[in-house]
Amino acid sequence: MDVRHVAKDLWRVDYRFAQAVTAVKLHSIGAFRKQEWKVLTPGMAMTSGADFDVIASKGKPFKAASVQIRTFDGWSPKEYVSFNRFSDGGTSVYLGHLQGDVEQGDKTLSMHTDFTFAGLAQENVIAPPANRLKPGGQRGYVYFGPAQAILAGAVKVVIDPKAPQWLRETILDVGAKTSGYYEKAYQRQLKDELLIMVAIGNVESPGFSMKGGAIMGAGQVSYLMEGKQVQLDHPKLREYATKTVAHEMAHIWQMAVARGGLGDDQGPWIHEGGAEAMALDALAQTGLFSEEAVKAYRAKQAAACEKLGGAVDTFDGIYACGLMRFDKLGVGIVPLWRAMMETTEATGAAYSQQMIDTIVAAK
Template identity: 45%
Template sequence: MPLPIRSSCAGLLFVVFMGTAHAADPAPLRTELTLTHIATDKWRADYVFAEPVTAIELGPQIGTYRKQAWRLLTNGVDLVVQDNNESLRSNKPLTQLSVEISRYSNFELDQYAPINHFSDGGADFYLGFLYGSLGQSEHKRDMAVTLHLQGLTGETVLAPSKPGADLAGYAYFGPSKPARMGNANVIIDPLAPAWLRDTIADTTAKVSQFYEQAFQRKLTDTPLISVAMIGFDGEPGSISIKGGVVGGGVVYRLQGRGLMEDHPKRRAFMAGLVAHEMAHVWQNNLARGGIGENDPWIHEGGAEAIMLEAMRATGIFTEEMADQYAQKLLKECDDLKDDVTIYRGFYACGFKRFNSYPMAPVPLWRAMLTRSEDSDESYSESMIQAILREQPATQKAQQHSEHLQ
């Protein structure tokens, strides 16, 4: 997928990207999509198609999101659900279509949150649920989208770093201005407790700078890390954390009474999470290649291994804390019988594999980044083995103790 083009003018942000199409498929259809924040809890999505279409195939149903929050403004268009997939269908060809979208706070398991609301009225709006393939006679065509984002008067509007058909990302609308921390921009909900703000700020600044030095490359764009606080309800000590890396940035949705309690273990957990997600940002920091659809243990176990090296090198984890973290993962993998095909195995057993290689995680991933970008290959076990065969054996303990200046 080509890199996005982004510019800004009078508060209006444009993001241009191409849909993914196979060579034998019809060419993507040019589509202008304007998402406007029209009121505190309302947006309007206006589509303009270069040629008439009769449908937008939106993909899997997202709970009650579209049924509950979407109001079709174009006559003759209906929201249709079939085989758990949703589409907008018109009774005649059209070149324009508009939808009003209202506040929605639900979260569906294994799906991106459609909208994350901040306590000050800001919102992260997931763009991916606006995209789909276009129906045109007997053909389906991908979208080649030019996206315009328009906020309320005086509002901050931020586009994702890397939007696209498969990596849509979140757009931020709200009163907050991002704060620069290391090589990332960060927006933290004003409701967030001081310990959480301090942990996120300290970890983001230190770890992002470590990754830049460790991988010897700068980020192609400045990622946005946004943290929305949903509330402090639930059982004592409970914490719910949802989100992750999407669109080149990191989005968090936090909830639970446990967030009100400052404790070293909570700080360590949150710091590790921030460093893990930032590792994913760096895994994707390529013009081509990178993460594919296979071998999730490489991505997740690799992020755990990279994270732990960063936490050691920056001093966020003491050597004892880092060793305890590693041993916990190794034991978990032993209990899972080294199965890298199940969810927790992606993390624990993926980490165990990276921990066992004769190259330490940082130089190995540095080589993987270079090889992937040079060859346009996705990360894979065969790539790792090829790199290991080409590198002279080194003392792993010595690599692990290396501190970048």
């Protein structure tokens, strides 16, 4: 797949397949493709449904397809942000939204993707790490723009020049402290090279918003900060940012396994509730949060979960009730997740409720 930045807010993606396919089938991401994608290949068209966007040539086999994409500023909950704008004019593009499945007649196969990138003249292109657990699988964000990646310890960081000092400090300091703790507690070294991207988006909107996205098994965390309060160094905002970073770094450690971990049918509450429990433990043990702050956060999540009747079928429920499920097991998160890592590596099975139940019963 070739991904090219061809003009401001305009991208061209060329798919070239090793074997002929009859359709490209991509999971729908809100209005993104319907609104911003245009198929360039003559005789081909895209149809958008509730679950999938499908590019095809009236059933005829093809080995190449080209699309033009405009930068999309929308965002669907539970999804990665398709594009992050940086204040220096740079943009990061989420490659996972260009990847998906192909059809060959009535067979559906997942894409195994090799990427090439080309920026505008004078643009640096910073590619994300490869997907270690699924070679050719989902990739993270590629950055196009003037910034250079800086090294912070063993981690590469692309940071928006508009990021205020308090935010830089929090992201780098909390990232380093929680990483050090996770390495010791879970007795594992990071398996991936790690690339962290920090974008400052719309600072005219009210309040403060921080979206974090760890790209599972693909060595990357991307943060998007927005709102007028971004420039405000306030203890409450530091606390919020600290908790977000600890949670995202927990995801990176959840996948510090040689195989397994992820599966298609597992409940997302396992990853999200697990990351909440791992983060609270790390924040308490490193002293980044006081005992009171940890208790207050737990109480807030317990109240949120009670309102949802304990269900993990909503965005908030995955986090709040996911955390409550781990808290109620009677086994500490460190020995539990360590055992889950050993099991997933030994068997190749994804993390699951059944795996958790088996481990808890044995303890």
